Amino acid sequence: MDRLSNTVRPYAWGSTTAIPELLGIAPTGEPQAEMWMGAHPGAPSRATREAAEQSLSELIAADPAGELGPAAVEKFGPRLPFLLKILAAGAPLSLQVHPNLAQAKEGYAAEESAGVPIDAPHRNYKDANHKPELICALTPFDGLCGFRTPLEAADLLAGLDVDSLKPYVDLLHAHPEEAALREVLTAVLTADPDEMAATVAEAAAAAERLGGAYTPYASIAHHYPGDPGVIAAMLLNYVQLQPGEALFLGAGVPHAYLNGLGVEIMANSDNVLRCGLTPKHVDVPELLRIVRFEASDPGVLRPESSPSDEEVYDTPIDEFRLSRYVLAPDAEPRDLTAPTPQILLCTAGGVTVGDLTLTPGESAFVPAGDKTEISGTGGGAGTVFRATVVA
Template identity: 60%
Template sequence: MDRLVNTVRPYAWGSLTALPELLGQEPTGEPQAELWMGAHPGDPSRVDRGDGPRRLDELIAADPEGELGTASVARFGPGLPFLFKVLAAGIPLSIQAHPTLDQARAGFAAENALGIPLDAPGRSYRDDSHKPEMVCALGEFEGLCGFREPAGAAGLLAGLKVPGLDRVIDLLSVEDPAEALRGALAAVLTLDGATVREAVEVLAGTDPAGEYAPYARIAEDFPDDRGVIAGMLLNHVRLRAGEALYLGAGVPHAYLSGVCVELQANSDNVLRAGLTPKHIDVPELLKIVLFEPGAPGVVHPVRVDGTPGEQLYPVPIDEFRLSRFELDGVEREIDGRTPQILLCTEGAVRLTAADGAVLDLGRGQSAFLPATGAPTRLSGPSGTLFRATVTV
């Protein structure tokens, strides 16, 4: 067992207080957006096994099978296949979607062939992996997820009575829903600034408790951004603590406010559609977005046979597996066949290894458990522990 020392990324959309509160630190006065836990080379966690702090990605690279287990290496390769985060949104994140594995590999190779540096602002593909992800709310959490039915989106836009949006509304009436949504999004991303500003002015005067309220709040932070209109093509969703969303390849989404844990494939590939000053590659975005309407599916945890107390959030992939334990004084046990990261979000949890070694985690603290094959016991009178691992 290794206690993790993790990096906080200070993106502009981050909360000023949520992550410092979780970590028991004083606010810096700057936005604190993402706490990264894992072995992504962009900001790997560090561990100390008695010879000073070392990067987790370097430890894994030195002994992949010893750290990850034979089964994980055979299935996913010699790297930790997931990245675990805590996200704290003070203002909305960009509307975005992520590529499939084939799209990521092709896009990464194409940009490499063009000689575009990995850290170039205009680059769309930072690596050759896909980025499915799951978010689980730690409190009330608000976001946008997936496309509305075209008729519903058209009605919402028509209610603004902004003439510049008529073309978008007409495109949403195309018989094929996928073509309707594709045409509408393409049109929104080329809207003139005057139309966007007029729509924002109308939104400012709408009922603060009505159906336009989420988009009016977005407009307060992004008054000149086409993403305000693009967001109205998407479903608004509000999660309660313990509820989750799974975002597969191509699903457009944005997180608006709140704190969540996020578990994703070990990638940083993002194609953006608005609510950001960052690069927006419209042709590439339209290639990878999944233009399928439908209500967002909120994921609720289910009990796990054979592991009492474990609540699993089911996902259709094996590269990551997210579950939660609510400690109540009863000792629990987890197997050690796979690599895992454990994060305490409330109370305190004691980890006891098969050899008797003990590691105590308080709120905001995390640990890496190599795939030794030996079980680890969890105990504590009161605490919430999230478990990130893989399925092999």
């Protein structure tokens, strides 16, 4: 097994304190948004093996079957199919959706054929893969996930008592669910920018005055004044996760993370369609093509315990499997040996992984088939997240 050195991405929405506090280091004063663990070409981890650091992506490329196991290579190809992150949101992330696998392949091929450079700011599809993802809260964590019912959205908008929002309220009342959500989101995102900015300003002032259920939207508007995404956000379910709770986000589900620290895992992709709350590229027509216009319960996940004390977050895809061990001080070592690749991440206390000791924020890569046991460090308590695949 190999200790990992990981890159922290300094996106503007990142918290300045959450990741440093987890790692037990002094903040730099700059935002620290995501720490990536895996072999994504954008920021591959470096693995310490035989006293030397090597890129994890290069290690896997040199011996895919040995590092990933034959079953994983046969099912997913010669690459690590997931990316694990620590995500620290100090401000709202972009309002976004991810394509399904067929849409990703189609979009990637179209942009390749059109000669759009892979690093072009206006490129939507950076790869041909889908990006289902799971976020598990380490602290109280706020987000938006999936559409409210049209009637719930209508009530929320009507409560602001803003004249320019009343046509949207009428649409939400007048049409079947899919048509109502499609028409209102389309109208919000394609409205005259100056008129929408004025509407957002009125709505933000009303939300600030009313407080309560409107407080999150006042906060969003504070970060993104005049952005149509503020109104679009009111069409979505507002979710507050407690530590240990999680959300699974499938293709076509609109979502945004607002605040908090969490462990995130996803298929190894960077395909994102944005519609607001961001200075990055926004492609409204393509997003409207990808979004699933259906109301849904956000479906807060809680881990399911197994006889081995592994707490599993059940999801409907195979590219990743996330679980957690909360180790008591006197717990027996747990055998984690598996025929698939693993990344183990300590988030509290301390854990011993084979001959490595991990403290909060530290991680290790375990090649397929390597004998692996975990226990609390020196008999102490510890929490470790286990990321692997279903192969």
